[in-house]
Amino acid sequence: MNSEIISKYNLFLNKLLDHQDNFKSNSLNLSSKYEKISSKASSEIFSGHFSYQKIRSWSEQDDLGVPVQLRRLLSLDSFTFVNFIRYLRYLSPDYWARSKFQKQALQDDLNIIKESGYVNLLIKNPITKTPFVRDIYIKDKLKFNSRYLRYIYISGQINKYKLLSRREYSVHVDIGGFYGGLQGILFNEYSNTTFISVELPHQLFRSFLYHKLLYPEVVQIVGIREFESYMSSATRKNGFIYLSPLDYDSITKITHVDLLTNFLSFGEMSRSNFDNYMKSKTTLNSKSYYFVNRFISSPKYEQTYDANINVMDYFIPQTELKLFDIFPIHHYMITKRGFLGRDGFRNVSSPQFELIQTK
Secondary structure (H helix, E strand, C coil): CHHHHHHHHHHHHHHHCCCCCCCCCCCCCCCHHHHHHHHHHHHHHHCCCCCHHHCCCCCCCCCCCCCCCHHHHCCCCCCHHHHHHHHHHHCCHHHHHHHHHHHHHHHHHHHHHHHHCCHHHHHHCCHHHCCCCCCCEEECCEEECHHHHHHHHHHHHHHHCCCCCCCCCEEEEEECCCCCHHHHHHHHHCCCEEEEEECCHHHHHHHHHHHHHHCCCCEEEECHHHHHHHHCCCCCCCEEEEECHHHHHHHHHHCCCCEEEEECCHHHCCHHHHHHHHHCHHHHCCCEEEEEEECECCCCCCCCCCCCCEHHHHCCCCCEEEEEEECCCCCCCCEEEEECCEEEEECCCCCEEEEEEEC
């Protein structure tokens, strides 16, 4: 199985980077966080330690965790043993407070989904029907996890503000989509849309595998050359497109963009990467924008990321402001982490904003 995955990844890379011979030596100016993630992911894949179970839950990223319930263990699947070990861990007194705050945050986020009127989206897109899911929490006869509730809320907002069309053909570009969970939900709502994901290669590979199992009949296009050929073809259908960050500027030369989104990764990037995206013609030529990010990437007393990006950097010239507010999902989450040399349960270093702009 591991050799099969390595072979698939090599084929994926050949398509994705077929015109980028200098990709490995070319500096992407990644932040320290993404340098670490990218390096570790490549090491896991090529050393044979990567598996389908690690598509959305691995050592560096996951679905943000949920307490393991006994009824989750009754659903026998490939994650049963892992979840059983996690269940035993949560029985330790060291995890009692963490479990309490996790349950509280999950309930708060679920209440926000209910208050916003997006429960039907959660029912229509059951998490149990998505592939590679380890973390499932059951509450009020609903099944979800923390990251999935974020995707449900964002999908609801996209529908509320009519950022994509159900009737007319649309193009959605998402920068930094991790395993593709958001676009997996959106495709079920907006099947008349081309979904473009711009990410680092190992993340795009996760999305590619995830979408393949979720929608096996839907076309998947990898790399800018295949994308350009596909978009000019008379037989073009809607589907999923996977592009390297180095090809981002070329998108606007090939197609219009109805909706450009980024959720949290902009605020974790290096300043040079962020500026390259925000000043790109692909960004400036887009029709609408939906951003969720930190108000301050690196606050004075807790310099979380190595960039001086703040909320003022996200406003696009000559757009109409449709929404600017606190992003409510995860806003009330409390986690155990260090601050000024002391461990404790506390909120995040910077709250997150929700910003929608249109032309």
